[in-house]
Amino acid sequence: MDTSGSVRTSLRPWRGRVAAVASLLTTAILIAGAAPGAAPVAVDIKDFKFSPAALTVPVGTTVTWINHDEETHTVTSGASGFTSTGLSHDETFARTFDRPGTYAYFCALHPHMRATVLVK
Numbered sequence: 001m002d003t004s005g006s007v008r009t010s011l012r013p014w015r016g017r018v019a020a021v022a023s024l025l026t027t028a029i030l031i032a033g034a035a036p037g038a039a040p041v042a043v044d045i046k047d048f049k050f051s052p053a054a055l056t057v058p059v060g061t062t063v064t065w066i067n068h069d070e071e072t073h074t075v076t077s078g079a080s081g082f083t084s085t086g087l088s089h090d091e092t093f094a095r096t097f098d099r100p101g102t103y104a105y106f107c108a109l110h111p112h113m114r115a116t117v118l119v120k
Helices: 004-033
Strands: 041-046 049-051 054-057 061-067 092-097 101-106 114-119
Touching: 041 054, 054 061
Parallel strands: 041 061, 054 114
Antiparallel strands: 041 049, 061 092, 101 114
16 A cells, blocks of 8 residues: 555645745854854963054954963953953953944053054
């Protein structure tokens, strides 16, 4: 007895639904992957310098500072209102930049260490 015809017939209504769900999932994944600023960016702290000293990133980017010096450093921006705690060797501080602008920052312990993040 061949029941394959009836099985195929009973699955037909589901084919359209499965295709629609797959299409929606694909669209959602593509939109999520296209979000601006998805790639994180690192700033190295080494030899009493921020590197790079001038950084340009898109809105939504997370910047992570990594202290490679043996000395403690901070990432401090008085005007922009963010500051890290003292970062020991290999410690990190991260901030996501959600608005365009120029963000100047320095090390509160070593004020000659200065840099900027330009967010477009």
